[in-house]
Amino acid sequence: MLTRIDHIGIACHDLEKTVDFYTSTYGFEVFHTEVNEEQGVREAMLKINETSDGGASYLQLLEPIREDSTVAKWLAKNGEGVHHIAFGTADVDADAAAIKDKGVRVLYDEPRIGSMGSRITFLHPKDCHGVLTELVTSAAEPSADH
Amino acid sequence: MLTRIDHIGIACHDLEKTVDFYTSTYGFEVFHTEVNEEQGVREAMLKINETSDGGASYLQLLEPIREDSTVAKWLAKNGEGVHHIAFGTADVDADAAAIKDKGVRVLYDEPRIGSMGSRITFLHPKDCHGVLTELVTSAAEPSADH
Numbered sequence: 259m260l261t262r263i264d265h266i267g268i269a270c271h272d273l274e275k276t277v278d279f280y281t282s283t284y285g286f287e288v289f290h291t292e293v294n295e296e297q298g299v300r301e302a303m304l305k306i307n308e309t310s311d312g313g314a315s316y317l318q319l320l321e322p323i324r325e326d327s328t329v330a331k332w333l334a335k336n337g338e339g340v341h342h343i344a345f346g347t348a349d350v351d352a353d354a355a356a357i358k359d360k361g362v363r364v365l366y367d368e369p370r371i372g373s374m375g376s377r378i379t380f381l382h383p384k385d386c387h388g389v390l391t392e393l394v395t396s397a398a399e400p401s402a403d404h
Numbered sequence: 405m406l407t408r409i410d411h412i413g414i415a416c417h418d419l420e421k422t423v424d425f426y427t428s429t430y431g432f433e434v435f436h437t438e439v440n441e442e443q444g445v446r447e448a449m450l451k452i453n454e455t456s457d458g459g460a461s462y463l464q465l466l467e468p469i470r471e472d473s474t475v476a477k478w479l480a481k482n483g484e485g486v487h488h489i490a491f492g493t494a495d496v497d498a499d500a501a502a503i504k505d506k507g508v509r510v511l512y513d514e515p516r517i518g519s520m521g522s523r524i525t526f527l528h529p530k531d532c533h534g535v536l537t538e539l540v541t542s543a544a545e546p547s548a549d550h
Binding site for chain 1: 416431455457
């Protein structure tokens, strides 16, 4: 069951400049930074609010670290902007399986590691009215059984 | 002060089909529907979670009702997808003024009426790393002084 907007993923060319924009313009703070080699990105997570399911909603600022990463290809085509949205769930495996059964393409056979040790998968944007959609079970998910 | 992700605005060609996708695929429920003649859209708000500032986060599904609406033009150029993101604040006037002072273009001289009687304004996407960004003070904002 999807219980929150976990994050909005925003692709950018220069992570430091974009972090500076979000922190100086809005007063948001950087909660976490990391490099995800598998996804080919450097990222900063800005926590915006906590959510009624015990989690939180973030902005995820993403800069590609490789030209062949999906975010690099997306940026080359679209320019900077919203790359994906993510819903939080206590059980990404169960939700991905249920959604796949409804005919939506799930991009990974098994969830992979996302921000802050979360387990994530993606749904094909062409099956989601143009929106690249991520499902996330955070490492600290209150009721996660993984 | 921006205290929550208020909503993610998603542009679509057919509101009923898109609502059906989000409700049947994810189990989300329609919280509110309305027509905003000024913005030139029909919309459905799906509440995803409540937020730590006393508000909530929604998906806002938008279908244009006029060919000359900004959403219609955006759809013609981009196809279906994420059209804008919105941050909630108790005082959209004060935040818009402070952000304008930092050199970001604010699209309205005065906030206009958005979903569910909220007061809204938009920031120019070219000043926000490609992201059309809305500021929202909801009609029920707990600490709003408007």
